[in-house]
Amino acid sequence: MLARSRAHGLLGPRLSGSPGCLPRGSQTSRIANIVHASTSAPLNQDSSLEFQKLATDQSQSNNFSPSHTITVPTGDGEVQNLGEAEATNTTTDQHDPDTYNPSSASRGLRRPGAWSVSKKATRKILHSQGVSSKLAHSVTRRLNAQIRLRHKPLSSRELYLATVIQGNSLYSRELGLQQWRAAYKEVYLANRYEHEIQNKNCGGSFRETWNAMHRTEKASHWQRLAIWLLQHEPERLPDFLIVTTECKDKPNFTMVYDCLRYLDNFHYDTWLKDWQSGSHNYQSLVETCLDPRDWPLVSVTQKAPRLYIRRASHDGVLSALRIVKERSIRISAETALCFMWRFTELADVERALQALEFIPQKQDDGLTIHSDEVMRHCCKLLTLDTVQDGSAGRNFNILPRLLKMGVRPDRDMMNVVLSNAFKTGDPQLGNDILHFMKGHDHTFDAYTYTTLMKDAVSRGDRAKVDSLIHDIASKDELRENPYLASKIFHSHYIFTTKYMDADADPSRVFYAMLDLYNQLHDITPLKELLIIPPHYTPREGSNLPPSPIALYIMIATFFRCQNRFSNVQRIYAQFRQLVAQGHPLISPLAKTDHTYNEFLIALRSNPRGLRLCIQLVEDMLHSSSAKQKNKTPYHVKPSMRTWTILLSAFIFNRQPRAADKIKEMMAKHNVKYNDVTWNVIINGYANAQNIPQTAASIKAMEQQGFSIDPYTMKSLRYLRDPERLWVAIDELDEAAPAAAQAQDGQPAKIETTSKLEPELSSEEQREKELDEGLGKLGGKMKPKL
Structure with missing residues (x-):
């Protein structure tokens, strides 16, 4: 009887018209468990967004139990x-x-x-x-x-x-x-x-x-x-x-x-x-x-x-x-891998490694620690690796732990390790990893050669670069790789243009780079930028659109070979117009400061270019602060390097008042000086024989954690009486209040009379125009909160 009652309670007759539904009892059970799937009820809206209950006077319930597949x-x-x-x-x-299936991956002993x-x-x-x-x-x-x-x-x-x-x-x-x-x-x-x-x-x-x-x-x-x-x-x-x-x-x-x-x-x-x-x-x-x-x-x-x-x-x-x-x-292993990915994104190495421990070593199906997906995530994690000195010598932090967990590095992982090794600045460590890859028959791919090219270029090893280019040219799968082509193009720029030999012909250097560019990319964007001379007849080349890096290199090459003010002014006007029009290949150049910095470098050597320097930085500030709906700003904000180049332009052209205004703007917006900025300032004061300000700047630089380097010493050679500098520094050491004024990235204000060349009426007029331009530039900037 008891068994029959229980069976009747659990396995009663099904509801008609509701396949798979259990019998319903009281009205309370009906309300609690049968819910109408609604699609047409209107919803009351009030400003407080408080949700109100629905009326419960319903006489029947409708199910969504589909009768077809x-x-x-x-x-x-x-x-x-x-x-x-x-x-x-x-x-x-x-x-x-x-859903995780424990029968396919049992991890450890099951607790009772x-x-x-x-x-x-x-x-x-x-x-x-x-x-x-x-x-x-x-x-x-x-x-x-x-x-x-x-x-x-x-x-x-x-x-x-x-x-x-x-x-x-x-x-x-x-x-x-x-x-x-x-x-x-x-x-x-x-x-x-x-x-x-x-x-x-x-x-x-x-x-x-x-x-x-x-x-x-x-x-x-x-x-x-x-x-x-x-x-x-x-x-x-x-x-x-x-x-x-x-x-x-x-x-x-x-x-x-x-x-x-x-x-x-x-x-x-x-x-x-x-x-x-x-x-x-x-x-x-x-x-x-x-x-x-x-x-x-x-x-x-x-x-x-x-x-x-x-x-x-x-x-x-x-x-x-x-x-x-x-x-x-x-x-599941996929969820554990998601944990690992997110912690890697958050640069939380310890938690990422903990998440990897959830992925089993062996499994009948699904992911294991040796799966390709897991290896890709390990590659991403290795990009956060660092080198540390321990009792056993120098070693990586993440790599040994991955090896201990059973991860077997493949070529992609070793490529990341190789890149990390060269980033330490220890070429021997990189060569050791390279020999390890060769010993384990890892085939070098484009990533490997890109890493080797980058290291050789950074060390200025031109012989190594030429050897790598020869190896790349002998392999069909590498010769047409766009990343390697860009790296080779960049290496030519470094060795032939950026650090041009004193006896080199700038015109020949430019046309050599232009011919190499023509072999790799479409030359049309350079024509639109008005960089191609009218008499130049390009050979049959590639129709591939250029990358932003390739365009930047050609702009920089042109200015370093032909930096007349009229050329720079003409090309910047065209560049500004194309960016405003949203040119698909030119406008991406405005997303970084590199191209703007090349314009400033080309302009700063000519006093007539100072006003254009101000306009350029004004364009960057104005467009980057403009909020346009559904449109990204087409000018990037000035970086520390941009401000430093602008400051150097006025210092090198002996415009101390304008330089002081630039420094005021940098201080107003909390732009901290780096070592290059301090060396530019010290160079300007030393050239002007302004020993008190030179001494104050050196003290302020040291207070911010920067020490005198060879560039600083080179600037101090311009002083006619260097002994006075060390006396002034000793006086500043004894005068604590004066040293306290040199905080927050600004040198102490010391009243002095700069012995500059007499200003002519035309120069006075030029300074007045610069003052007006700088005042306008300062008005474009809003202080940070």
């Missing part, structure tokens, strides 16, 4: 067929390929724990949390099903946490998730494939605030509200999710993730990434709605943690990793 997305771009009687569980489908949960234990835990004991049956049933499905026993603590998380869910039976999935997938597909919603069958409106509603009412209406907002007002969905997930009775974790995934996929680039509501932004929205403390312990759909990891803050991701480790939440 439909194709639905299961993740970010994946699709899956749903049949008439789809089997689901609380948080994920049992066939979800992205419960393989089943009793209703008595569940009821006791729910009672301690103030949750109705009526939910004990459904919670127990679902937890036991998940444990059997995932083959994961629960310890006492895990049992408590899993029960609390499940008990706080508004939907404790399978029907709620089934209905949600059917309605959500239809809305998702309608948006993705741009077709109309087919099922539109519900009504209702908000009337009272969400927190005033009873649990059963929340369960009855949450899905309908979410689906309606997804369709009609997605901008209000974030507020709705915050309100409904911050209270104790939370919607199903998978449903919340579905809503956020929908918003992230379809609205992130348009408005979601800049969304704000009160103290919340999108980052805090994700951290609130997908709180790791609410992640199901037994079975969590892995795409939800990955969305959290991608969008949460550094502290949020740290918290997620800690909770995963403390609660032994099973995560």
Whole structure:
């Protein structure tokens, strides 16, 4: 009799017209577990964005149990067929390929724990949390099903946490998730494939605030509200999710993730990434709605943690990793790799290595520590590697730890190691890595040769560069590589143009570079910049569009070979016009300061070019501060190097008042001096025989941590009486108040009379014009807050 009663209670007759549904009992059970998938109910809007409850006077419930097979997305771009009687569980489908399967990768010894949960234990835990004991049956049933499905026993603590998380869910039976999935997938597909919603069958409106509603009412209406907002007002969905997930009775974790995934996929680039509501932004929205403390312990759909990891803050991701480790939440190798990627992006090496430990050494399917995806992430992590001196000598920090974890470096990883070795400034270390790669039969690719070229050029080893170019030319797969071609072009610029021999013919150097450029790229952009002389007849060359680096090199080559003021003025006017027009090849040059600096260098040697220098920096400041809707600024802000070159232009042309104004602007906007800036200032004072200011500048430079270098000593040779300089420095050492005035990157103000050449009336007029230009330039700049 007892067995027959239990069987009747659990396996009663199915509901007509609702395949797969369990029998419903009281009206309370009807309201709590059967939710209408709504698509047509109007939503009241008020300025406070408080959500009001829907009317509950409904006489019947409609299910979304499709009677035919439909194709639905299961993740970010994946699709899956749903049949008439789809089997689901609380948080994920049992066939979800992205859910961790412990049978395929067992990590360590399994702790003893419960393989089943009793209703008595569940009821006791729910009672301690103030949750109705009526939910004990459904919670127990679902937890036991998940444990059997995932083959994961629960310890006492895990049992408590899993029960609390499940008990706080508004939907404790399978029907709620089934209905949600059917309605959500239809809305998702309608948006993705741009077709109309087919099922539109519900009504209702908000009337009272969400927190005033009873649990059963929340369960009855949450899905309908979410689906309606997804369709009609997605901008209000974030507020709705915050309100409904911050209270104790939370919607199903998978449903919340579905809503956020929908918003992230379809609205992130348009408005979601800049969304704000009160103290919340999108980052805090994700951290609130997908709180790791609410992640199901037994079975969590892995795409939800990955969305959290991608969008949460550094502290949020740290918290997620800690909770995963403390609660032994099973995560897939893909999720562990997502942890590793995000911590690498945040330059958190220790946590990235901890995440890598979750990826198994061996696995029947899926990712392992030797998979290509894992190796690519290890390459990215190695870009953060540094060299440290230890008891065993110099060694890398990250590489040995990866090797200890079982990672076997391939050629791509060794390329990164080789690059790191040369970055240390120790050529021997780089050569040791190179010999190791040769000894392990690693074939050199374009990345390897690019690294070797970069090192040889930085050391000025022209013989090595020529040898590498010869090797590249002998390999067909490397000869046409655009990155190597750009590196070879740059090496020619360094050795023939930037550091031009004193006896070299500038005109021949320019045409040699132009011929090499013509072999690699289309010459049309240079014609548009008015750089190509009219009489030049190019040979048949390449039609490939040039990179910004190639164009910059040719502009710099032209100015270093033909830097007449009229040429620079003409080309800058054309450059400015093409950038303003958004030229596809010329305008990218305005995104960095390199091209502007070349214009300034070409102008600073001519007194007539000072006003154009001011105009150029004014263009950079004006355009970079202009806020244009849906348009990026077409001029970059002046960098420290830009300011230093501008300052040197006035110092070299003996315009001390204008130079002082430039320094005032730099101080006003908190532009700190570097060693080059200090050497320019000291050079100017030394040339003017202004010993007090020279001494004050040297003291200020030392106070900022810079020491006298060979460039400083070269400037001091211009002093006619160097002994007076050291006397002035000693006096400054004894005068603490005077030294205190030299803080914040500015030399102490010492009243002195500069012995400059007498100014003529034309020079006075020129200084007046410069003063007006500098005043206009200063007005363009807004102080930093």
